[in-house]
Structure formats: structure tokens, C-alpha cells
Amino acid sequence: MRRLILAFALVAPIATIALISAGRPWLGIGVLALSHAFLLLPTLLPNAQWLGHVVTRFAADAKEVWLTIDDGPTDDTPAILDVLDTCGVHATFFVKGSLAATQAERIRAIVGRGHTIGNHSQTHPSGTFWCLPPSRLKWEIDACGDVLREITGSAPAIFRAPVGMKNPFVHPLLRARGLTLIGWTVRGFDAVRDRVDEVTRRIVARLQPGAIIVLHQGRPWSAATMQSVIAEIQRHGYRFVVPDAGRLNTNR
Numbered sequence: 001m002r003r004l005i006l007a008f009a010l011v012a013p014i015a016t017i018a019l020i021s022a023g024r025p026w027l028g029i030g031v032l033a034l035s036h037a038f039l040l041l042p043t044l045l046p047n048a049q050w051l052g053h054v055v056t057r058f059a060a061d062a063k064e065v066w067l068t069i070d071d072g073p074t075d076d077t078p079a080i081l082d083v084l085d086t087c088g089v090h091a092t093f094f095v096k097g098s099l100a101a102t103q104a105e106r107i108r109a110i111v112g113r114g115h116t117i118g119n120h121s122q123t124h125p126s127g128t129f130w131c132l133p134p135s136r137l138k139w140e141i142d143a144c145g146d147v148l149r150e151i152t153g154s155a156p157a158i159f160r161a162p163v164g165m166k167n168p169f170v171h172p173l174l175r176a177r178g179l180t181l182i183g184w185t186v187r188g189f190d191a192v193r194d195r196v197d198e199v200t201r202r203i204v205a206r207l208q209p210g211a212i213i214v215l216h217q218g219r220p221w222s223a224a225t226m227q228s229v230i231a232e233i234q235r236h237g238y239r240f241v242v243p244d245a246g247r248l249n250t251n252r
Helices: 004-020 027-045 077-087 097-102 106-111 134-152 170-176 196-205 222-234
Strands: 064-072 091-096 116-119 211-216
Touching: 004 196, 064 077, 064 222, 077 106, 077 196, 091 097, 091 106, 097 106, 097 116, 097 134, 106 134, 116 134, 116 170, 134 170
Parallel strands: 064 091, 064 211, 091 116
Antiparallel strands: none
């Protein structure tokens, strides 16, 4: 699909010029607009599979879910770790390299308390990641991996794109580095919504075995939201796991 989309995008301008020259300008403009849509939709829609595989579920043995936490480390990392300890939950933290570089002790605390780390880019350019050129994408991925390798002794094998967006260059870069792109099954939009009850209801309503849940840290309400979401998910009989690589190759 990725090759088909790129081929269409390359051919479309030529077809547009030909159609305009043939006296059919509106048809030519329509072809050009369609080609842009084919490129923009899978780029801007999180979890779209057109450009390459995005893991949006894992293979679950029972009522299992995976909690992933984006945007750290931040000042509330200790409080969030305490919430996870109290609830008996292990999670995966997708962290920013620029923050990790100045807060190595918090990265070590995350790992030391039984959680795993994922690459969430070096500077988290949420407004521009989708349109960055290959050289900048490479730096965003590699710089974060290098920071985390320096702190923990190994670079993560999983990556989450800022805001879940990506462009045609992202998948080849990740594949060359042995990185798996992780999306999500459900999110509560807690990065921008401070209504703990609303976020909790949204997530619980979309639960299913093998679901990947994304929450965020660094907001005044993050720890409270996490505690509420975890408690309600556990009340519904689910348990939290961190799946190994062998359980990530499915979206069934």
C-alpha cells in the first residue's frame, strides 16, 4: 500500500498537467487533490496502516491490557510511580530524550520499579513530526535512543510517534533500526482534558482483551487520572501486563 500511495503521488502531478493541457482542468485538479488526500490521511490519522504496520493491539491470553504512559519524565513521575506501585501495575513509559537527558534519575527509577521504557523522539515536535524530512526524523529517533542507552545500558526496541503521526519516511527508518511502531487501541484525551471521570469512562467503554491504553504525564491531573482509570479497569476484571515482542505482531 505504501508503494502504491507514493507512486500515485508521483504520477498525479503529471496527470494533472496532462488533463489541464487537454482542456479538462477541474478533472486535473481533482486528481491532484486525491493524491494529496492519499498522502495526508495515513500521515495525520493515528494508527492508520497504509504507510506501514502500526501495533494497535497485542495478543492477549485473557482479559489483559497494556498501559502506556507518554511524555515523561516529568515532575509528577514519582507520584505516578507510587500510583502504579499501590495498584500493582507495571506499565511502559514512552519518554522524550531531551527530558530524559536532564532527569536520568527518574528514568532509572522507572526501570528500577519494574517498568519498561519506549522511545518517544528526542524533542517531541508534535506540530511538525508528520512533515519532517528523513534527516530530522533520523535524528529525533536516534538521539532519544542514544540518551536512553546511556542511562539504562540499552536502547528501547519500541517507538511511539508524537501524537501518533508519521509520514512515508518513518517506517523505513524504524525498520532499519529494528524498532516497532506502537500505536494504541484506546485513548482518553487526558493530555488536554482535565475531567478525570470523563477520561475514565471513555477508556473503559472501549476496553477489550489486548487493548493498548495511552495516558499522559506532566499535567496537574495526570496522577489522579491514572489512579481512576486503573481502578475502574481492574474493577472490570482486567489485569495489566507488559507484552513481550512476540505478542506485538498482531492487530487482530
